[in-house]
Amino acid sequence: MPRIARAQAEQALDERKDQIKRAALKVFAEKGLAGTKMSIIAEEAGISQGLSYRYFESKDEIFTLLVEEAIEESQNAIRNIQQLPGSPLEQLRTFTLQLLDENHKHYFLLVQQAQKSEGVPRRAKEAIERYSPQETIELLIPIFVRGQQEGQFAEGDPYRRLILFLSVVTGLMLQDAKAIGADWTQEVDRLLNILTK
Amino acid sequence: MPRIARAQAEQALDERKDQIKRAALKVFAEKGLAGTKMSIIAEEAGISQGLSYRYFESKDEIFTLLVEEAIEESQNAIRNIQQLPGSPLEQLRTFTLQLLDENHKHYFLLVQQAQKSEGVPRRAKEAIERYSPQETIELLIPIFVRGQQEGQFAEGDPYRRLILFLSVVTGLMLQDAKAIGADWTQEVDRLLNILTK
DNA sequence: CATATTAAATGAATGAGTCATTCAATGAAT
DNA sequence: ATTCATTGAATGACTCATTCATTTAATATG
Numbered sequence: 032m033p034r035i036a037r038a039q040a041e042q043a044l045d046e047r048k049d050q051i052k053r054a055a056l057k058v059f060a061e062k063g064l065a066g067t068k069m070s071i072i073a074e075e076a077g078i079s080q081g082l083s084y085r086y087f088e089s090k091d092e093i094f095t096l097l098v099e100e101a102i103e104e105s106q107n108a109i110r111n112i113q114q115l116p117g118s119p120l121e122q123l124r125t126f127t128l129q130l131l132d133e134n135h136k137h138y139f140l141l142v143q144q145a146q147k148s149e150g151v152p153r154r155a156k157e158a159i160e161r162y163s164p165q166e167t168i169e170l171l172i173p174i175f176v177r178g179q180q181e182g183q184f185a186e187g188d189p190y191r192r193l194i195l196f197l198s199v200v201t202g203l204m205l206q207d208a209k210a211i212g213a214d215w216t217q218e219v220d221r222l223l224n225i226l227t228k
Numbered sequence: 229m230p231r232i233a234r235a236q237a238e239q240a241l242d243e244r245k246d247q248i249k250r251a252a253l254k255v256f257a258e259k260g261l262a263g264t265k266m267s268i269i270a271e272e273a274g275i276s277q278g279l280s281y282r283y284f285e286s287k288d289e290i291f292t293l294l295v296e297e298a299i300e301e302s303q304n305a306i307r308n309i310q311q312l313p314g315s316p317l318e319q320l321r322t323f324t325l326q327l328l329d330e331n332h333k334h335y336f337l338l339v340q341q342a343q344k345s346e347g348v349p350r351r352a353k354e355a356i357e358r359y360s361p362q363e364t365i366e367l368l369i370p371i372f373v374r375g376q377q378e379g380q381f382a383e384g385d386p387y388r389r390l391i392l393f394l395s396v397v398t399g400l401m402l403q404d405a406k407a408i409g410a411d412w413t414q415e416v417d418r419l420l421n422i423l424t425k
Numbered sequence: 426c427a428t429a430t431t432a433a434a435t436g437a438a439t440g441a442g443t444c445a446t447t448c449a450a451t452g453a454a455t
Numbered sequence: 456a457t458t459c460a461t462t463g464a465a466t467g468a469c470t471c472a473t474t475c476a477t478t479t480a481a482t483a484t485g
Contacts, residue, residue, distance in 0.1 A: 043460095044460095047460090065263070066262070066263070068443090068444065068445085069444075069445060069446080070444080070445090078461080078462090079461060079462045079463060080445095080446090080462075080463060080464090081446080081447075081448080081461075081462065081463065081464095082460080082461060082462075084445090084446065084447080085459095085460070085461080089445080089446080090445065090446090192418075195400075195415050195418060195419075198399055198400050198403040199396045199399055199400065199419070200399075201399055201402075201403060202395055202396055202397075202398055202399005202400060202401075202402060202403065203392075203395050203396065203399060204399075205398075205399060205402060206395040206398060206399065218392050221382075221389075221392060221422050222392075222396070222422065224421040224422055225418050225419065225421055225422065241433095244433095265470090265471065265472085266471075266472060266473080267471075267472090275434075275435090276434060276435045276436060277435075277436060277437090277472095277473090278434075278435065278436065278437095278473080278474075278475080279433080279434055279435075281472090281473065281474075282432095282433075282434080286472080286473080287472065287473090
């Protein structure tokens with residue numbers, strides 16, 4: 032095989048691998064590990080039952096891989112928020128909108144699922160324990176406190192406020208509220224009223 | 229058997245039946261129909277594996293029964309809100325707090341679960357179709373509109389606002405946010421900021 | 426009180442069903 | 456013609472609702 036063709040072929044394989052991963056992410060996020068059948072992942076990816084096994088060892092492997100990716104993504108997003116321009120409120124707004132876009136949403140829900148489910152593969156469990164979403168809140172607290180000092184956010188226990196806020200955002204994701212449509216901007220602004228004065 | 233003893237015996241049976249139903253409700257609400265094992269219900273009720281079958285035909289029967297009860301309860305709660313004293317805001321506040329108490333919460337989540345799950349028994353499905361939670365929103369709309377006219381609630385599409393609000397409340401239930409504790413009053417007041425000016 | 430009768434409760438065993446995984450066969454690409 | 460991706464039916468391990476022989480408790484009878 033010529034050099035060029037080989038490179039193309041490799042890329043094709045990578046793309047297919049990605050396609051399967053994306054499909055799996057969506058389904059896992061919606062239904063959890065136990066609730067997800069390999070056949071549904073295949074269907075979602077538009078391929079046949081068996082094909083996933085040319086690209087991955089097992090269902091557990093895909094799941095674990097995705098959880099690890101999800102956590103990496105989550106860490107990035109959180110690190111990012113610190114650098115974001117604007118007031119604390121604007122920072123949180125951007126962060127929330129980002130959390131709600133398709134890709135991040137699925138990652139976020141995946142981790143949620145992985146946390147409460149039984150029978151999660153060891154490595155996935157470890158990844159989650161290494162980076163608990165507790166940490167998400169802890170990293171948001173300084174921003175919130177700054178907002179309080181600047182008089183933009185309401186008084187009260189930051190931890191409790193942020194738990195409430197994140198619960199609410201998670202709830203929205205779960206509802207998948209198709210009724211709302213793709214543009215969450217309006218909703219997020221309303222949601223932020225939970226935190227502001 | 230004397231009259232009295234027989235009556236006592238019957239009552240004992242009813243109580244056990246109730247005990248099983250309560251346990252089942254809790255587990256079904258948390259894990260859905262497919263995710264719930266009869267053995268877990270038994271454990272939750274503090275009885276042995278097989279005993280539920282002296283009181284109920286099958287898992288499906290329990291599930292269906294509970295869904296039917298849940299819908300009845302839901303209808304009552306909604307009818308109630310109309311009679312509630314106070315401003316629209318106060319009405320909604322009371323309604324929401326009621327929704328969040330242990331019992332109603334489980335009923336509400338059960339219906340949620342039943343809606344999205346596959347393989348729901350026919351009769352349960354029918355009960356749900358007969359009374360969709362769409363209806364919940366439609367019954368809340370007049371209250372919300374009145375609140376808008378009185379200047380207490382924010383402008384905007386009532387349907388969309390209420391969808392958001394209910395999604396958020398549902399999300400809270402799902403999170404079960406133990407971190408928050410039993411008293412939701414504070415949180416509900418914050419949540420209502422989503423609707424008010 | 427002792428004992429017979431009836432009903433409640435247990436938990437191990439069954440077996441029907443589900444679903445991850447495999448693989449022989451097919452198709453496409455080079 | 457050869458190589459490799461893809462299919463989808465078949466396998467078999469596993470799960471779990473349901474059953475039922477056995478134990479335990481309650482109640483009646485003498």
